[in-house]
Amino acid sequence: MRITLLLNVDMKSTVNPGSMSIGEIARRFGLAPHVLRHWESVGLLSPSRAVAGRRRYGADHLYQIAVILRAKEAGFALDDIRQMFVAQGPTQRTATLRRHRAELAKRIAQAQASLELIDCALACDHEDITRCPHFQAMVAERIGLDAPV
Template sequence: MKSSEDGDAGTLSIGALAARFGLATHVLRHWEAMGLLHPGRDAGGRRRYGADDLTRVATILILKEAGLGLNTIRSLSATVNRATRHEILRPAAQELRSRIAAAQASLELIEGGLNCEYEDVTQCPNYGRLIAERASPRSPAGDPVTEAVAPTS
């Protein structure tokens, strides 16, 4: 039997599981080495993946898409304690909030450029405000000083 074919008793080979999720087989081996997957073995010692493994792979992919690293995912899979789960996820949530805020600021800048009626985008009031904020001295707390330099025309 080729390693990419489905096996007996509703299990999948490493090739079949990898293909199902669009992964390379070495990814599944790496996840196994990290303790994220625990496939069974057939009589010949080949990995066999069942329904629980399908669920684990889908879970890992969803958590990776959410921005979590494999070490964080491993920590999450090792706990059933709600408080521990919160300790693990809280920094990830804050990091994601920061990335969302940065992306939102970038989108506002781009939309400002799209909506600017001036030929030269540097003449747009919103652009000038952003440049003035960036160029102004900052207080130790990281807030712009109130006497921000006004853009010159």
């Protein structure tokens, strides 16, 4: 199974991507600035500092933030995301990625099974779907019963 990750970081901006402020980059991703500060404190981001210590974000940060957001959607903990970023090569990332891939595949399969039950229920004309033989058969199949309840 091949999964494609599309990152929309909208590089066409009037803002110089090499010198975005925390407010500019937070708005670009719909985040509160404190989220970016927290990610910095746990080692996910390391913006450069300008005059008076103000954080400045470059184009690379756009991709890091997009990856952080996608990884969080996939169920990664911030520590696991950090481990991926600081890994000393692909081999170190592999164990974390394989574990999360397996967990995500399991959640996707569970969601697909739930979607199929919902679709079956939507197609049912019975007053009480729990008494519908077709729906009972689908539920029995999902929970491993030999025959409908």
